[in-house]
Amino acid sequence: MRYAAPPLEDLRWRAPVEPLHTGTVEKATRFQPVCLGIGMHYPDYSHDEDCLFVNVWSPANATPRSKLPVWIFIQGGGYVSLSNANWNGAEVVQKSGHNIVMVNFNYRVGLWGFLASERVREDGDLNAGLLDQRMLMKWVKEHIASFGGDPDKVVIHGASAGAGSVAMHMVAYGGRNDNLFVGAMAESVFFPAQPFVPELEYQFDRVIRQTGCSKVARPKQIACLRSKDVAALQASNYAQPFPGRSQPPMPLFYWTPCIDGDFLRDLPYTLFRRGSFVDVPVLFGTDTDEGSLFAPNTATQPEVADFLANNYPKLTPNDTAAILALYSPPLPLLPGHAPWFPTASRAYGEATFTCPSDNVLNHLHAFTELTDSLFVYRYNVLDDDNLALGIGVPHLFEAAAIFGPDNIGPTAARPSYKTYNAPMVPVLMAYWISFVRTLDPNIYRVKDAPKWGVWGEDMERLVLETGNVRMESTPQDERARCQFWQGLGDVMEQKQ
Template identity: 70%
Template sequence: MRYAAPPLGNLRWRAPAEPVRSDPGTVEKATTYPPICLGIGVPYPAEGQSEDCLFVNVWAPTNATVTSKLPVWVFIQGGGYVANTNANWNGAEAVERSGHNIIMVNFNYRVGLWGFLASERVREDGALNAGLLDQRMLLKWVKEHIAAFGGDPNHVVIHGASAGAGSVAMQLLTYGGRNDRLFVGAMAEAIFFPAQPLVSELEYQFNRIVNQTGCGSVSSARQMECLRSRDTAVLQAANYAQPFPGRSEPPMPLFYFTPCVDGDFLRDLPYKLFENGQFIRVPMVLGTSTDEGSLFAPNAATQSDMAIFLQNNYPLLTENDTTAILSHYPQLPPLPAHNPWFPTASKAYGEATFICPQHNVQTYLDITANSRNATNRLYTYRYNVLDSENLAAGLGVPHLFDAAAIFGPDALPAARASYKTYNAGVVPLLMGYWLSFVRTLDPNRHRMPGSPVWEAWDHRSTKRLVIETVGARMDGGDDGEKERCRFWLGLGRGRMRQRRSV
């Protein structure tokens, strides 16, 4: 179903608009998945992708009515803000395993240059962070319409994976933490925190786009008009990763278009907003897999390969920074099918981009929101379920490997076969915790019988749930990881001061 008007023509790079309502009595067929949003590096036309992509999917029990008031699980997919990579995951298994006691929702949002083109020229004639505004529009759509499917508009829990988890963090920070009562709880699965640039730091990106699409020759005031007049194919041809200023190629940055600090929707650097307590306070589940970097890291043969990769993906890193990083990440034992420095590059990138952002965010949430209060409790986890195919490929427990156990293996198009064999027991365990949280904001109330109590996290005890093939247990975390996360936080603070002084 449409939750917003097609973002075409004059609606490109603007806040999402209300969709045109069908004529009374008209029945819209909503039985097949419509296109997802155009991602970077995809030739146009792209099968299954389109500019016209702002659609939502809803799974509900067949007997649900407007009086059912079922809890609502809204999933924000990931894709590094450059693609819709978790689109159309089937919510039927989650609804069934809940005992038909929830509503499941997922949706598309604009990505790449379509969702995150940034410049003062975009601000003057459009909207910055259009992809995040799409997400906000969807939450408003849920608030207004979910009762028609049997959902409770006052009990919505948002859940994001990767960039979707980063988006959960952004929605907590929206408008300086203004609470519009769009959700009552949140789940963040591998928070993705790239460099969140200021608008002034992205003018080069906009200039590249206008020059590559033939709009660089018109006056600055008319460049947005020119871009809106271009064919989709012309714009999509410019929708690809390019080197950050001052960086060499290859490798290209993995995530070229990202949310920016626009001064309104995102009023400051995210860590600064969290540190200042400018966020919505709700109960949360936060977690990562053990080897978050293994799907992204370069197959580095040397220490230099690793340093170049980090510099090309984090444009503000200096040579002194990379020297400090390498001192915290000595060479690790080899892994199958990879060069000698891959394990170290994987660990460094995974911690910098996913694991430490979660650690640092949850620390801010706890310190500034008193999360020991029942209304703001934090539940954290580490996913460490081993799979023989992953191990043979040298991937360990990779990014979002927990997703098939959260949604059920039949929900994902390519879940590992082990979830139907030796890892099958993990599925009811993890789904029990997640569905309990969606229903009650407490992962324990409806957990799988026999599974351990998931204790709330705070920065003093640092207790987290470790999920393994043999079950789950509480532990106090990894002291070495905590120290490295403090290092990354200090490095980030230094770069923030550098940016503010420019």
């Protein structure tokens, strides 16, 4: 179903608007196109600029009087693509005893969602992709009762960039509570560099050069871009080196949210540190080896330094030297990988996912009035195929257990979830469903599953491991490394 008008032509790089009322019944029996991501060829039958669609799964017998809790899932993809499109919510609805409504949706990414410049602000809106997400939440507020959902019992849940988006909605508009959600779940909070608008003028300049709009007078440049066809703009939707970096490989995440002074009034960490956030129960967590799917197969220390600088271009040689010292000596070798891959993997994973989560949680703990509602996990389910590939317990490996291994795409889940890791599926699904229903993962947890304790001074978290689910305190060495990354916050544009 459409939740917003097609963001085409004059609606490009503007906040989403209500779809036109057609006066007819629209068939909503198949998935619609997903938003165009970075580096995709156009045309593509499964992706398009016209992509602001929402999917809803609800019990067949639900009515507006059902008042069921609502689970909104925000996709990841690093803000440059949508990696978790159209995940099937039918199983979690069924396993909840038909006591929830599940929602997922598309939002603009890459150039289409995060092109930034004062020229965009002058005749448009910055962070259009985040505004799409906010529009979806308002759509749920207005319409979810028709599907049996309770608009006052909405939990938002994101994976990777979706998890980073969850954090940003908590601090949006300076932490203003618009009563759009009552709880927040985040798998692997993703905080890349999040620049201020003046730092991103170079991206806009590149796009107008590549599309032939650079010779147009400044006030008309955004109009020139809006006049271009989809293929011409999509041809500029690709990764390029950050300023000061010229050699490959390209940055992993070229387009990201910017600090626009409105939706994001400062760097997200700064807002959390000030206590400027919507105070709701949270369920946050990360995987043991967050960086293993992103790190290059580095053979030397200089290659590690180059990789980090290519993705966080304000890092100086002194900064990368300090990082290498922190992560030395090299970690044990992993199958199929060069000697310094484990170091690159751990450093990037902690800088970009693990430590953002830990540090946000510490800020939440310092200010929240809900100290008994901070639920944190470390996912450590071992899979033989992953171990053989040398990637350990990688980014978002828990997703298949949360939604069911048949529901997140044909290649996303490992076969072990149907064999020796199968016992973890009902455990995770029950914890997550319980949080959606009650804002507490313990109420409807499976029989004999341990009680999930809360994050406190010792940074306690639940370890999710096949046959050994348990609580642990965050190790001191991880805490020290996260304090180190916090000290680099200004340089990383993750100021904390």
